Amino acid sequence: MKRVYAREEVCAGCKLCEVYCATAHSEYPNSILKAFLKQETRPIARILVEVDQPLSFALQCRHCEEANCTQACITGAMTKNPETGIVTNDESRCVGCWTCVLVCPYGAIKRDETGHKVASKCDLCSNNDTNPICVEKCPNNALIFAEISRGGE
Numbered sequence: 001m002k003r004v005y006a007r008e009e010v011c012a013g014c015k016l017c018e019v020y021c022a023t024a025h026s027e028y029p030n031s032i033l034k035a036f037l038k039q040e041t042r043p044i045a046r047i048l049v050e051v052d053q054p055l056s057f058a059l060q061c062r063h064c065e066e067a068n069c070t071q072a073c074i075t076g077a078m079t080k081n082p083e084t085g086i087v088t089n090d091e092s093r094c095v096g097c098w099t100c101v102l103v104c105p106y107g108a109i110k111r112d113e114t115g116h117k118v119a120s121k122c123d124l125c126s127n128n129d130t131n132p133i134c135v136e137k138c139p140n141n142a143l144i145f146a147e148i149s150r151g152g153e
Contacts, residue, residue, distance in 0.1 A: 001084070002093045003019055004086060004134065005143070006058045007143070007144065009058070011049070012139075013051040015050075016138065017049065017134035022036075022042075022046075023043065024083055025034040026043035044110065047134050048110070058134065059107065059108070061108040061109055062124035063122075067087050073100055075093045076093060077095075078090075078100050079142060084126070086126050089120070089123075094119055096117035096119070099146060108122065109121045
């Protein structure tokens with residue numbers, strides 16, 4: 001399965017991936033200004049840039065083979081598509097108990113408390129036919145979308 005991988009050696013910590021991710025998952029997916037200025041609640045990015053100069057890198061869901069978050073979800077909102085391997089959260093079923101946040105070994109699931117308090121995570125822009133928006137818009141190509149084997153993940 002393809003995943004997004006960070007290349008910290010070229011990440012400038014600009015956080016443009018966060019801006020484009022939040023915009024893509026907002027009410028105005030084609031306009032950064034509208035997403036941040038007109039939407040009632042500020043959109044939340046499903047990717048997080050960690051900066052500890054001189055090192056920085058983007059962190060997002062790894063879509064694990066054995067996804068702890070899907071097993072811990074008490075409502076069944078967090079599921080893994082058996083065909084694509086993409087782990088998604090059905091926000092209409094999520095009750096905001098945060099068990100998925102607690103069990104994620106990567107810290108890649110966030111608490112989205114801007115609206116109806118649900119878990120928020122990378123969905124690889126699965127409703128899009130192209131690469132995830134964070135990969136497309138990274139000015140330094142610090143994010144790559146590829147199949148890379150890393151110790152069983």
